[in-house]
Amino acid sequence: MRTAESVLAAAHPGAPRPWGRWGLRATAISYLALIIVLPLSAIVATGFRDGLRAFWNDITNPTAFAAFRLTLTVAVLTTVINAVMGTLTAYALVRYSFPGRRLLNGLIDIPFAIPTLVTGVMLVVLYGPQEALGAWLQARGIQVIFATPGIVLALLLVTYPFVIRAVQPVLLEMQKDQEEAAYTLGASKWVTFYRIILPTIAPGIITGVLLTFARALGEFGSIVVVAGNIPGRTLTAPVHVFGQIESQNPRGASALSILLLALSFGLMLAVDSLERLRGGHDAAR
C-alpha cells in the first residue's frame, strides 16, 4: 500500500523528496540560529540576568557612561568628517582625471588591508610624545596620543574607505550629462551639486555613513593602542567592555554591549525604513 506522499512523488518524478525539500531550509535556519541568534540571546540574557535595575546601574555607572559618551562623540565626529571628505574624494576620483588618479584609487583600500592594531602602532610612532612630530605638537599644547584626537585620527583612518567606496559606483552610474543639463538650465555649480548630485548620490552616502558609524562604534584594535584608556577620559566603550570581561564581569560587559548593539541596529532600521519610503516612487525604475 503506497502512501499519498509516495504517490505524489511518483507522479512528479522531478520533485525533491520531502526531506530534501525541507532539509535545505532547515540547515539554513539552524545555521543562522547557531551563528547569530544564539550568541545574541546569550548576551541579552546575561545583560538582563539580574533584572532591569541592575542593567540600568551597569550602564549608568560613571565609567561605563563616560566610555559610552566618548565612543558616541568620536563616532559621530568621524562619520561627519569622512562623509564630507569621502564624498569629495569620490567625486574627484570619478569626474576629474589627474596624474596619479589610479594610484590614489588603489591606495584607498589600504586601510582595509592593515590590521587595526598596526594602524594604532602607526599613529603612536608618528604622534607619540617621544617622536619628532608628536613632541613638536606637544610643545604647542596639542596632545594627540593618549587623548581624544588620537582616537578620532585612528577612526578616520580605519573608516576612510567606506564612504568613498559607497559613493563611487553611484557617481559612476550618474552620467555627466545630468550635471550638464542642470548647467544649461541655469544652475550654478553649487546649486547643481546640492540639488542634483547630492540627492542622486544620497543613498550611497547613507550606506557609507552607516558602515562608518557602525565601525567607529565597535573599533577596538587601533584605539586600545592610541587611547591610553584612562577611565572617564580616554576609555571608549569597546575597551571598557573588554576590561569588564577581563575583570570577570560578564554582566557589565553585556549591558554596555547591548547598548552599542541596539544603537547600530536601530540606526540601520531607521535608514532602511527611510529608504523604503523614498524608494516607493522609484519602484518602477
Add this chain to the structure above:
Amino acid sequence: MSIALEQIAKHFGRQVIVDRVSLEVREGELFVLLGASGSGKSTILRITAGLLAPDHGRVLLHGRDVTGLPPQKRDVGFVFQNYTVFRHMTVAENIEFGLKIRRVPAAERRRRRDQLLDLVGLAGLGKRFPGQLSGGQLQRVAIARALAYEPKVLLLDEPFGALDVKIRTQLRRSLKEIQRKLGVTAILVTHDQEEAFELADRIGVLERGRLLEVGTAETLYAQPRSLSVATFLGGGAVLTGRAEKGAACFGEICLPLPAGVPHYEGDRVQVLIRPEQVVLSEQRTEGSMPAIGRGLITEQSFTGALRRVRVRLAHLAATRQIAPPLPFGEEGLLLDAVLPADSAPLSREVWVHLRGWHILTPPAPRLMVLETDSGLHAPLRLVRLLADRLGASATLVAFVETKEAAATLRRTLKSRLRDAGLSDVEVRFQYHDSAIQTIRQADPSHEMVILAPGPRRLKVPDPRTHGLDPLTLRILGESEVPVLLVKGETKSLSRVLICTAAGEHGKTDVQVGGRLARRLGAAVTLLYVARRAAEAGPVAHAHLERAAATLRSIDVASEVRVRESDSPAAGILAEAREGNHDLVVLGVHDPGSRSFFKIHDVTLQVIAAADRPLLIVPSREA
C-alpha cells in the same frame, strides 16, 4: 541671425574634431546638423551651448558674442540623448527647475508648467516620478524642461536616438509642432537622414569635422554639389565619365550637361543618378529619355510601397562607378531603381532609361602651400598668381618644432600673407615629424602642392640628391599630386614648357601640364630632347605628334620643339631659358623607383639647376 558660428575649430589631442565650421541659423528656423558618428556634430552643439570651449572661433547668439560665457549665462535649452530628466524630482519639479533658479514666482511657475505639460502631451502627469514614465515620455519631459524658461535657442543632441522607431516618429512630429508653435530657433543633431529630411528647414551635412554643404532637404537631395553629400543622402549611383562637346559621356552614351555647369573638354565629370530617375522597360523607348543600355535584374526587394530593383549593365568604356561600391570582381555597372510595388513584374532583362540626372560640381581647386622653413620662403607671389587664375583656394601648411615657434611664425606669415594680398589663405601648423603624413593625407583633395625648396645645404653634398634638402626630396617622392617647385622670380605664367622623352609610358604629365596651361591661358610648347642626332629624326617627331594629339583632345594647341643635347637636363633648361618659358612641366615616370633618392635622375638634375618654377607630375598607374 539667431545663431551664428564663426570658424569654430576644436581638437582633442592631435585629432581634429571640428575643422573651422561657420554656420548661420535664422530666427525661428529648425536647423539639422547631419553627419555620421565622429563627424563632430555633437561637439559643435556642445560648443554652441557652452559645455565645451572651442579652440578657435566665435559663437554668437542673437548678435551677442557668447564664446566666453558659461552655459548658465547663454540662455539656451539643451536636450540630451539619454533623457537626463532628474530622477529624484517629479515631472513638474523637473519642468520648474529652470524657472526656480530664475526665481520666477510660484504662480507663474505653475502656469508655465501646466502649459508645457499640455504642449508636450503629458497633461496630468506632473506628479509622476521619472521612474514611472516611458522613454518617449521622458524625452517629452526633457523638451518641456528645456523650453520652460523660454530660451531663445533650443539645442537637441540626437534626442530620439534611444527611442524605438514608432515612438520616434510620433515624437518627431510633436517636436516640429512645438517648435513651430513657439517659434524658437533650434539646432538638432542627428545621424538619421530620414529624421533630418522630415524635421529640417535647412540641413548642414558634416563629414570629419567639416561642414560640406548647407541647404534644404530638397536641394541637398536633388542637387548636391559634392560626392560625399550625394552618397550620404539617399541612394543612387554615381558614375564618372568625361566631358565632351557639352555633354557628359559614358562610353557611347552622352548626357547633355545643363547650362551653368562649367566643364572643360576632356575633364572628368561625375553624374548622380537617383533610383527614382531610373526607368526600366521591356522595350527600348524612343524619345526624350536617353537609354543607357540593356541590363539584367540581379536583385529585387519589397519594402511596402516600393520595390527596389538592382540592375547590372555591361561596362561602359571610360566610365568608373563610384557608388554604390562595386563588389570585388564586378566589371559591369550597378544601377538601383525603385518601382511601385504593384507594378507589373519585369522580365529578367530590361532596358534602362534615365528620367533625370544630376552633375556634381567639380570641387574648387585647392592649393597646398608648404612652408618648410622659417616663414620667409613661401612663394607667395606665385601662389597669388595661381589662386587668381585658377579661382583656387589655398592652405598654407607650416612645419614647426614647438608651439612657441608656431606663435611667432603665425605672426610673420600673417603679415606676409596680407602684404601679398592673400589674407584669406588658411594657415595651419604641423609638427615637423608629421610632415610626410600631412602630405599623404591632404593629397587627394588638393590640386597641387607648392613649395620652395629649402635653403638648407648639407655640408657635404650628397651627389645623389644634387644638393636638395631631404624634406623636399621626400615630398617629391611621396606626393600623389603634382608638386610645384618654385625657383627664381616669377612675374607671369604665360608660357609653359612640357618636357617629354621617348620610351615613356604615361602621358599624365602632358595632360596635367596641358590642362593647367589651358586654365592659365598660357601657350604650350612640347619639348623632346634627343641625345643623338639620329634620335632627333622621325622617332622624336612621331613621339611629339602623339603628345600634341593628347593635348588636342583636351582642346589645347601646342608648338613642338626638338633639341639635341648630350645632357637632357641641360637641354631642357637651355630651351626654357631661350624660349622664355615661365613654367617647366616634368614627369616622374617610373613608379617603381619613385621613393626617396631614386627620383628620375634627369628630373633631379633639372630641379637642382633650374632658375624658374617646375611642375613635377607623378605618374599615375594607368
